Amino acid sequence: MKKSVILGALTVAGLAAGAAGAATLDDVKARGKLNCGVTTGLVGFAAPDANGEWNGFDVAVCRAVAAAVLSDPTAVEFVPTTGKTRFTALASGEIDLLARNTTWTFSRDVDLKFEFVGVNYYDGQGFMVPKELNVSSAKELGGATVCIQTGTTTELNLADYFRKNNMEYTPVPIETNAEAQQQYLAGACDVYTTDASGLAATRAAFENPGDHVVLPEIISKEPLGPLVRHGDNDWGDIARWTLNALIAAEEYGITSANIEELSAGTDNPEINRILGTEGNLGEMLGLDNEWAKRAIAAGGNYGEIFARNIGESTPIGLSRGLNAQWTDGGLLYAPPFR
Amino acid sequence: MTTLSDPPVESFRLSMLLNDTRYRSYTFQFIALLCVLGLFAWLGANLAANLRAAGLNISYDFLGDPSGYDINQTMIAYTSQSSHLRASIVGLLNTLLVSILACITATIIGVTAGVLRLSNNWLVRKLMAVYVEAFRNVPVLIWIIIIFTVMTAVAPAPSAFRGDDPDASMLFGMIAFTNRGVYVPKPVFEAAGWIVLAVFLASVVAAILYRRYARKLLYDTGRLLPTGWPTLAILVLPALLLYFVLGRPIGLDVPTLGGFNFSGGINLLGSLIALWFALAIYTGAFIAENVRAGIQSVSRGQTEAAASLGLRPRRIMNLVILPQALRVIVPPLISHYLNITKNSSLAIAVGYMDLTGTLGGITLNQTGRAIETILLLMLFYLAISLTISAVMNVYNNAVRLKER
Numbered sequence: 056m057k058k059s060v061i062l063g064a065l066t067v068a069g070l071a072a073g074a075a076g077a078a079t080l081d082d083v084k085a086r087g088k089l090n091c092g093v094t095t096g097l098v099g100f101a102a103p104d105a106n107g108e109w110n111g112f113d114v115a116v117c118r119a120v121a122a123a124v125l126s127d128p129t130a131v132e133f134v135p136t137t138g139k140t141r142f143t144a145l146a147s148g149e150i151d152l153l154a155r156n157t158t159w160t161f162s163r164d165v166d167l168k169f170e171f172v173g174v175n176y177y178d179g180q181g182f183m184v185p186k187e188l189n190v191s192s193a194k195e196l197g198g199a200t201v202c203i204q205t206g207t208t209t210e211l212n213l214a215d216y217f218r219k220n221n222m223e224y225t226p227v228p229i230e231t232n233a234e235a236q237q238q239y240l241a242g243a244c245d246v247y248t249t250d251a252s253g254l255a256a257t258r259a260a261f262e263n264p265g266d267h268v269v270l271p272e273i274i275s276k277e278p279l280g281p282l283v284r285h286g287d288n289d290w291g292d293i294a295r296w297t298l299n300a301l302i303a304a305e306e307y308g309i310t311s312a313n314i315e316e317l318s319a320g321t322d323n324p325e326i327n328r329i330l331g332t333e334g335n336l337g338e339m340l341g342l343d344n345e346w347a348k349r350a351i352a353a354g355g356n357y358g359e360i361f362a363r364n365i366g367e368s369t370p371i372g373l374s375r376g377l378n379a380q381w382t383d384g385g386l387l388y389a390p391p392f393r
Numbered sequence: 394m395t396t397l398s399d400p401p402v403e404s405f406r407l408s409m410l411l412n413d414t415r416y417r418s419y420t421f422q423f424i425a426l427l428c429v430l431g432l433f434a435w436l437g438a439n440l441a442a443n444l445r446a447a448g449l450n451i452s453y454d455f456l457g458d459p460s461g462y463d464i465n466q467t468m469i470a471y472t473s474q475s476s477h478l479r480a481s482i483v484g485l486l487n488t489l490l491v492s493i494l495a496c497i498t499a500t501i502i503g504v505t506a507g508v509l510r511l512s513n514n515w516l517v518r519k520l521m522a523v524y525v526e527a528f529r530n531v532p533v534l535i536w537i538i539i540i541f542t543v544m545t546a547v548a549p550a551p552s553a554f555r556g557d558d559p560d561a562s563m564l565f566g567m568i569a570f571t572n573r574g575v576y577v578p579k580p581v582f583e584a585a586g587w588i589v590l591a592v593f594l595a596s597v598v599a600a601i602l603y604r605r606y607a608r609k610l611l612y613d614t615g616r617l618l619p620t621g622w623p624t625l626a627i628l629v630l631p632a633l634l635l636y637f638v639l640g641r642p643i644g645l646d647v648p649t650l651g652g653f654n655f656s657g658g659i660n661l662l663g664s665l666i667a668l669w670f671a672l673a674i675y676t677g678a679f680i681a682e683n684v685r686a687g688i689q690s691v692s693r694g695q696t697e698a699a700a701s702l703g704l705r706p707r708r709i710m711n712l713v714i715l716p717q718a719l720r721v722i723v724p725p726l727i728s729h730y731l732n733i734t735k736n737s738s739l740a741i742a743v744g745y746m747d748l749t750g751t752l753g754g755i756t757l758n759q760t761g762r763a764i765e766t767i768l769l770l771m772l773f774y775l776a777i778s779l780t781i782s783a784v785m786n787v788y789n790n791a792v793r794l795k796e797r
Contacts, residue, residue: 139758167761188552188653198652200573205741205750206758211461214473225573225654226463228744228755242550243572243663245653 079151079283079290080124080341088130091117092150095135095231099256099365100156109133112364113154116175116281116298119350120152123297123342128353137231138206142167145284152294154281156250158208168285172295175280175357177377177386179273180212181251183258186266188245193272197222202235202244204228209249212275232257250277252365252373259370293340300329300347303389304356306380311355318348328392336392357387444764453769455760456481462755464746466662477756484751485773491668491747492734492777498673499733500726503680508710510685521681528678534739536675541667541743548572548663554650567647569655574663576648576655585642593632600627664745668737676733683725687718719792727785731778738774748773 083089093101093113101111109117109131118128134150145153146168156178157163159171184190193216203210205228217224227244229235236257239247247254251273258264281298283291304310307326309317318330327333329351331344340346354360361378365371379385410420444450456478463473468486471479510521528536551571554563563569569576582590607618636643648658691714699709740747741754748770757766 139754142758142761143763162761196653198654198656200654205744205755210755211473211759214461214463217463218473224463225465227465228741228746228750230741238545241545241572242552243545 079287080293083124083151087125088132089117089121089125089152090132090134090150091120092134092136092141092144092153092155093117094155095137095233097156097232097253097256098260099369099371100252101133101154103133110364112176112360113156113281115354115360115364116154116301117152118353119301120294120297122353123300123346123350124293126349128349138204139230142169145169145282148284151290152281152283156253156279157282158250159278159280159282160208163282169282170285170288170291171280171282172291173280173298174278174386175298176252176278178250178252178277178279180209180248180275180277181254181273182270183239183247183254183267184245184270186268190268190270193270193274194220194222196224196246198224199245200225200227200243201246201248202227202229202239203248204232204235205230207249208275208277213248216274236260250279252279252371255373256365256371259372264370289341293342296336296340297347297350299389300350300392301357301360302380302387303329303392304347304351305358305387306382306389309351309356310359311352314348314352318345325392334393440764451765452762453765455756455762455765458760460756461759464751465744466665466746477752477760480756481748481752481769481773484746484748487745487751488734488737488740488747488749489777491665491672491737491740491745492730494669495672495676495733495737496730498669499676499680499729502673502677503729504684506677506681507684507688510681511688525678525681528674529682533671533675533736534742537667537671537739537742540671541663544663544667545572551650551654554655563648567645569648569650571655572663573654573660574666575661576658577661578645578647579657579659581644581646583642583644585639589632589636589639589643592635593628596628596631600624603627662745664740664743667743668740668745672733672736676729676736679729679732680726683722683729684718687720687722688714690721691717716792720794723785723789723792727782727789730781730785734777734781735774 091114093109093111096102097111099111101109101113103109114131114133117131117133121131122128134144136144136150136153136155141153141155141157142163144150153169154175156176157171158178159174163169164171182193182196184196190196196217197220201213201224203213203226210226210228213224213226227238229238232249232253235247235249238244240261247257249257251269254269258267258269261267281294283294303325307323307329309326309329314330317326318332320332321327324333328336330348331337331346335344337344337346355363358380361373361375362368365373367374375383375385377386379387381388410416457476459474460477460480461473462480464471464480464483466487467483468490469479469483471483506521506524509517510525512518512521548570549572551569551573554569554571567578603623604620607620611617646657648655648660650656695713695717696709699713700706704712737747738749738753741750744750746754752766752773753770757763760766
């Protein structure tokens with residue numbers, strides 16, 4: 056046991072170095088499949104459906120990248136990761152891309168040697184409590200037992216928030232969202248805390264979502280985004296600009312419905328450059344010129360992905376809020392394609 | 394007269410390293426040693442090179458940084474502003490707590506079940522067989538989760554104790570069984586309370602001395618002094634008298650329902666209880682088999698001889714069989730204790746913050762120092778295991794057959 060741990064650590068270190076040396080793009084192409092790290096199951100963001108097909112908001116990013124690189128949105132091997140295993144999986148090269156509602160923080164970017172390629176959801180940490188407790192504000196949570204996913208930034212925010220407000224609490228550390236849900240429903244904790252989007256998704260999966268309320272306080276900034284390893288900037292660029300293409304597509308009105316029509320050529324040079332009828336942006340990335348077209352066609356633009364997986368018409372029912380385009384007063388702002 | 398001469402001393406030649414059986418084994422051992430050293434040097438160099446290539450360095454500086462997270466069971470003062478090192482020590486103490494509790498309970502369960510498996514009563518014998526087979530053939534992780542799930546599902550939530558006609562009530566008005574654990578009263582000592590405690594400890598010593606004196610008297614003169622009630626009197630009376638004379642200086646801090654949870658008293662976390670019982674009954678099943686093997690290794694003639702001296706069955710077991718069986722029982726018992734300690738690292742399954750949960754879990758995650766924390770974790774577990782081995786070996790030496 057002890058020996059296998061040290062050998063395992065050595066192997067991990069070995070793989071990490073090996074993976075960092077080689078070009079991820081070549082590896083993915085040779086493999087014919089993109090290894091994408093996702094959650095172990097969070098409805099709306101990444102969860103397998105009844106047929107075992109992975110679906111969700113984060114999954115769509117994986118599929119877009121696979122479509123851009125491999126011309127096939129289904130050529131993705133989804134690797135479920137927990138809050139604890141995700142970074143090791145990425146650092147060791149087990150996955151090429153981690154799209155697992157991961158908060159972009161300084162230490163993860165700099166110290167853990169990862170490259171966040173953008174933000175696909177602006178979130179914040181919230182609290183959910185059963186309605187029968189008659190709690191209307193997080194400030195009334197002094198003395199509560201709080202279920203929390205271990206290995207996340209929420210753990211640290213929670214400690215800071217309660218300390219700042221001079222309140223006591225009992226943390227119940229839990230490994231996955233599914234276990235947390237079970238503990239919370241059994242009443243083993245009074246409060247469940249995680250990102251507000253995660254709370255909405257969890258609540259939507261309850262039998263009686265109406266019996267639970269998400270408190271109004273948002274206690275942290277959680278910019279969630281996909282990330283890759285440090286050291287392979289070409290691969291990072293592909294992931295970054297695939298995400299940007301999805302966001303820009305919404306801004307310019309490129310949808311999965313009209314993409315064929317628009318790719319015949321339009322009088323908007325920006326659209327032409329994204330769809331590859333003008334310029335050679337794709338070649339600069341080491342792909343062909345239709346990469347972004349395929350990425351958008353895979354699941355639609357950012358707005359379509361949002362609406363289909365977590366939008367107001369779904370059981371999760373999240374409004375766009377901060378995640379609207381900058382032209383609509385949100386924070387989404389893709390840099391120019393030129 | 395003949396002269397004796399020494400046999401000619403053969404001079405050492407290099408070829409003898411291979412040809413001479415006296416030296417050949419050294420040659421091979423030396424080669425094997427070189428290979429092992431080479432392998433480790435290669436692994437180490439590989440690790441160092443890869444870490445350098447990945448831009449990582451081995452550093453334990455993070456241990457001094459504030460941890461930033463809270464822990465639900467702390468035996469020493471700890472806040473989210475304490476260092477990662479302190480968080481590790483909190484985890485270490487939690488590991489030791491659950492291991493010690495589980496070792497003691499497993500021994501009691503194991504010895505009882507082992508003895509009862511050899512009972513003459515068919516029902517008892519079969520029941521114990523069922524216990525042993527059921528528990529040692531299902532992975533301990535499953536038992537931990539089963540016990541924890543049953544506790545959270547069956548026990549009432551603290552809110553069930555609320556109101557004028559609550560669904561649940563406290564045992565003796567003092568102990569609350571909830572799905573978050575068991576809340577028990579906590580003794581509160583005033584200054585004079587410590588005197589009472591000291592007197593009680595002194596009476597324990599006195600009781601032991603009295604029993605020793607009674608035994609010596611029995612062996613020396615054959616006079617049998619009563620031991621039952623005098624021991625009880627020595628234990629209880631002085632402390633009890635003092636307690637009332639000093640005006641009842643020891644109080645109880647009874648848990649009361651306030652806010653979301655019970656406050657006051659001691660909260661035995663559900664996760665601790667689940668882990669403790671799962672480890673105890675699982676390992677207890679193994680110990681039961683050891684005990685049975687130990688007892689069966691004592692020849693039947695010993696029992697018959699003791700019976701023919703007129704000893705009653707219980708005394709035969711306690712005075713004749715078990716002391717001899719211990720020689721067989723103790724060595725494997727050591728490994729079971731080590732197993733309990735190592736299996737306690739499954740604690741994260743129920744959210745008990747042991748060493749693996751703090752140092753190997755949250756600290757690893759928040760700092761990203763995987764290699765450093767895993768090495769440290771191994772060091773901690775190695776130290777605990779070696780300590781247990783050392784202590785148990787001392788005990789083993791005390792009970793083993795004294796050959797003269």
